[in-house]
Amino acid sequence: MNQAVLEKDTTLEKEGEARLGIVDCDIHPAFGSPTELAKFLPLRWRDHLADYGQRSANPVVGTLPYPRMTPGNGMRRDAWPPNGGPPASDLAYLQEQLLDPLGIEYGILQPLAAGSSTLNQELGAAMCAAVNDWQLDKWTGPDPRLKASICVTQEDATAALAEIEARIGDRSFAQIAIPPRTIEPAGRRRYWPIYEAAEHYDMPIGMHSAAYGQHTNSGAGWLNFYIEEHYAFSHSLQSVVTSMVFEGVFERFPKLKLVVVEGGFAWAAPLMWRLDKQWERMRSEVPHVKRPPSEYIRENVWFTTQPIEEPENNRHLLDTLRWVGTDRLMFSTDYPHWDFDDPRYAFKVPLSPTERARIFRDNAKSVYRLP
Amino acid sequence: MARHVIAKVDELDIGKSKLVKVAGRDIALFNVKGEFFAIANRCPHEGADLCRGQVVGLAESDEPGKVRMTRHGELIRCPWHGWEFDIRTGKSWCDPARTRVKSFDVSVAKGGALTEGPYQAETFPVSIDEDYVVVEI
Numbered sequence: 001m002n003q004a005v006l007e008k009d010t011t012l013e014k015e016g017e018a019r020l021g022i023v024d025c026d027i028h029p030a031f032g033s034p035t036e037l038a039k040f041l042p043l044r045w046r047d048h049l050a051d052y053g054q055r056s057a058n059p060v061v062g063t064l065p066y067p068r069m070t071p072g073n074g075m076r077r078d079a080w081p082p083n084g085g086p087p088a089s090d091l092a093y094l095q096e097q098l099l100d101p102l103g104i105e106y107g108i109l110q111p112l113a114a115g116s117s118t119l120n121q122e123l124g125a126a127m128c129a130a131v132n133d134w135q136l137d138k139w140t141g142p143d144p145r146l147k148a149s150i151c152v153t154q155e156d157a158t159a160a161l162a163e164i165e166a167r168i169g170d171r172s173f174a175q176i177a178i179p180p181r182t183i184e185p186a187g188r189r190r191y192w193p194i195y196e197a198a199e200h201y202d203m204p205i206g207m208h209s210a211a212y213g214q215h216t217n218s219g220a221g222w223l224n225f226y227i228e229e230h231y232a233f234s235h236s237l238q239s240v241v242t243s244m245v246f247e248g249v250f251e252r253f254p255k256l257k258l259v260v261v262e263g264g265f266a267w268a269a270p271l272m273w274r275l276d277k278q279w280e281r282m283r284s285e286v287p288h289v290k291r292p293p294s295e296y297i298r299e300n301v302w303f304t305t306q307p308i309e310e311p312e313n314n315r316h317l318l319d320t321l322r323w324v325g326t327d328r329l330m331f332s333t334d335y336p337h338w339d340f341d342d343p344r345y346a347f348k349v350p351l352s353p354t355e356r357a358r359i360f361r362d363n364a365k366s367v368y369r370l371p
Numbered sequence: 372m373a374r375h376v377i378a379k380v381d382e383l384d385i386g387k388s389k390l391v392k393v394a395g396r397d398i399a400l401f402n403v404k405g406e407f408f409a410i411a412n413r414c415p416h417e418g419a420d421l422c423r424g425q426v427v428g429l430a431e432s433d434e435p436g437k438v439r440m441t442r443h444g445e446l447i448r449c450p451w452h453g454w455e456f457d458i459r460t461g462k463s464w465c466d467p468a469r470t471r472v473k474s475f476d477v478s479v480a481k482g483g484a485l486t487e488g489p490y491q492a493e494t495f496p497v498s499i500d501e502d503y504v505v506v507e508i
Contacts, residue, residue, distance in 0.1 A: 069453075070425075077450030078423040340451055345417040 020357060021105030022343055023364035025304045026208070026261055026332035027098070027146070029109050029139050030089040037113065040130035040137070045123055054127070056117045056212045064211050066226040070338050079336035087336035091142055098335045099145055102343055105361070106370050107146050108174055108332075109135055110208045110261060116153055116179050117212035125159040128152055132167055140172040147174035147368065149206060154178045155214070157193040164194070168201050174368040175206040175259065181213025186240040187247025195253050204257035204302075204367050207240055209233030230307075230339075237263030238271055241301060245275065248288040250296040257367055258301045262334060265303035269323035272297055298325060302367055304332035305359065306341040318349040326355040330364040378504040383407070386444050390422040394508045398495060401426070401458045403445055407504045410447070410461045411493035419451040421492065427455065429464070461492035 031037060038046050058065045068074030072086050079087035079097065088094055099107060111134075115127030128151040135148035150167045152160035167173050176198050184190060186207070198205050216222045217232040237260045250256060260268075275293035283289065289296075303324065311317050321329060334340050343360060351359070364370065377391040383402045390412060391398050397412035399422035412422050428443035446455045446464065455464050496507045 070450075076419075077425065078420055338451060338453065340417075342417045342419075 020103070020360055022103055022331060022360045023368070023370065024098070024102075024104045024107040024333045024335070024343075025259070025330045025364055026110050026306060026334045027094075027107045028088055028112055028335065028337065029094075029135065029146075030086045030336075031113075031134075032085040032089040036089075037127070037130050037134060040133045041126055045126040045130075048123060054114070054123065055119045056114055057119065057214050058212055065217075065222070066211065066229045068226055068338070074338045076336050076338055076340055091139060094335070095143065098333065099143070102333075105145065106364070106368070108206070108364075108368065109139055109146055109148050110177065110206065111135060111149060111151060112208075112210065113151070114210075114212045115151055116177070117210065117214065118153070121153050121156045121159065124153040125156065125163065128163055129166075132163070132173075136170070136172055144172075147370070148172050149175050149177035150203070151177050152194065154191055154194060155183050157190060160194050161197055164197050164201070164203075168203065173203075174370070175204045177206045177208065179210035179213055180207045180236045180240045180263075181210065181215050181217070183214045185243035185247070187243035187245070187249045189247075192249070192252070195249055195256050199253040199256040202255070202257075202369065204259050206259045206261055207237060207263075208261035209237065209263050233262060234264045234267055238267060241268075241271070241297060242275065242293075245293045245296050246286050246289055248286070250300045251288055251290060254300075256300055259304065259330070259367065260301060261304045261332065262306060263303070264307065264309060265305060265324050265329060266309040266320045268297065268301075268303060268328070269320065298328065302328050302330055302363060304330050305346070306332040306334045307339045308341055308346050314348055317347075318351070321349070321351070321355070321359075326351070326358050327363060329359045330367065331360045374500075374505050374507055376500070376503045377409070377506050378407075380407075380499060380502050380504060383504070386426050388422045388424075388426065388447070390420070391506075393506055396508065398506065399447075400497070400504065400506070401447065403458050406459075407497045407499065408458045409495040409497045409506050410456065410458065411495075413492075414449045414451070414454060414456075415463075415492055416449065416452060416454050419449050421447055421449060421456070424448050424450045426458075429455075456492045461494040463492070 053061055055061055064073055070077055075087040081090035081093035083090055111131050113127060113131045115124045115131055118124030118127060131151045139146045140148050150164055150173045152163045154160055164176060217229055223229055223232055244250060272294035279293050309320060331343060375393045377393060378389055378400055383389050385402050385404055387402055389400045391400055398409050399412040400407060400409045412420050414421055425448045426444050427446050427448045429441050429446060430438055432438045445458055447458050448455050457464060498505045
């Protein structure tokens with residue numbers, strides 16, 4: 001728990017000239033109604049959805065595996081638009097509540113529409129394409145501060161590549177989105193065509209913690225509580241990073257950028273220490289991994305900050321940020337979800353102006369190639 | 372200290388809250404079982420509007436499988452991260468680590484006692500003047 005009480009960051013609070021433009025790397029746009037996506041789908045799939053629905057590896061169709069404690073499944077209670085619809089389904093209210101008051105220069109959209117996790121992969125590909133069209137139509141077109149994600153079906157690399165090729169020329173898209181709990185560990189060869197394209201086009205792969213995945217959320221099965229699921233997001237992403245390092249993904253694609261979204265970041269420092277230590281002892285098992293694991297992570301992987309870790313002693317957060325590397329961290333709010341971080345209050349630590357500018361803006365501008 | 376009329380007694384039902392602006396300050400007014408209390412509208416954690424939170428009770432447990440639900444309607448839960456504050460005192464009750472330690476003490480000493488968290492929402496004295504709710508700032 002945080003000891004500091006509401007110490008505002010004045011560099012972010014000042015209006016006007018001194019104000020630091022912020023890049024928010026995790027905004028969740030929502031459909032205004034359950035059928036909003038339909039007009040972006042071919043008739044064949046609209047009918048299929050109406051008749052058969054959309055199945056994922058989760059046991060119960062049409063619900064989250066972990067229903068959450070606030071209306072709308074874990075929404076900020078104050079984020080419901082006055083004109084109706086669920087939180088973050090109304091661009092005007094998203095501008096009024098998030099983009100304008102917090103000085104967000106760019107926001108990366110992270111749609112959670114689950115096309116990527118749909119068991120019917122043809123339907124999944126169609127849903128990803130529809131979500132990509134929807135992002136342009138509803139969000140990035142009307143407000144160019146918002147940048148879209150190319151949602152793909154990672155389990156069908158051919159379909160994923162086709163979708164990437166179709167979107168890559170449009171700079172409204174800032175990353176390729178893949179959920180972390182893939183059928184095989186993320187470093188396996190079946191995903192390499194996607195990584196090859198991402199490196200070729202200099203598009204980051206964004207892996208956002210997801211309620212939906214191809215496997216249970218722990219190695220021992222489904223965890224009991226939502227409070228455990230929230231933590232399980234971290235270890236699913238630790239597995240992603242570790243697999244990509246040891247399968248040699250970053251050795252094969254040295255310019256590939258991976259963004260770990262909403263998985264936490266404090267664990268990254270001890271993970272690097274541990275992997276380096278084991279690599280020194282067991283590198284003969286993975287001779288294709290030529291350098292210490294931490295070197296790949298420090299060159300190829302970035303972490304978004306929300307939900308920010310809050311050590312008992314606030315000063316330890318500063319240590320943690322520097323252990324992970326302030327060049328690795330990118331600010332995110334997770335709007336409109338309940339565990340939203342406010343840029344004015346989430347970092348109650350004395351970062352240098354350079355470190356602050358990196359975390360809130362510069363790292364993301366570089367990673368996402370924002371003007 | 373000036374007295375400001377901020378509501379009529381009958382306009383705020385039990386369990387409801389109202390945002391009022393007094394002397395330039397945003398204040399959340401609550402009707403807790405017929406008594407009125409006012410706290411600053413900003414959560415001390417990350418600044419969310421407390422008047423938009425949920426009025427809740429307290430779930431406590433001394434051991435797995437045994438849960439007590441008490442203090443119905445006496446706590447406000449922040450609309451963002453769920454920090455809970457005693458509407459009467461503004462004190463936070465949701466430091467999980469310390470609450471767990473202390474609730475062990477509670478089970479030995481007396482039930483119902485709680486450990487104070489580190490956050491304190493600002494409170495303001497409220498009185499009823501005839502039919503009006505009055506805050507002093």
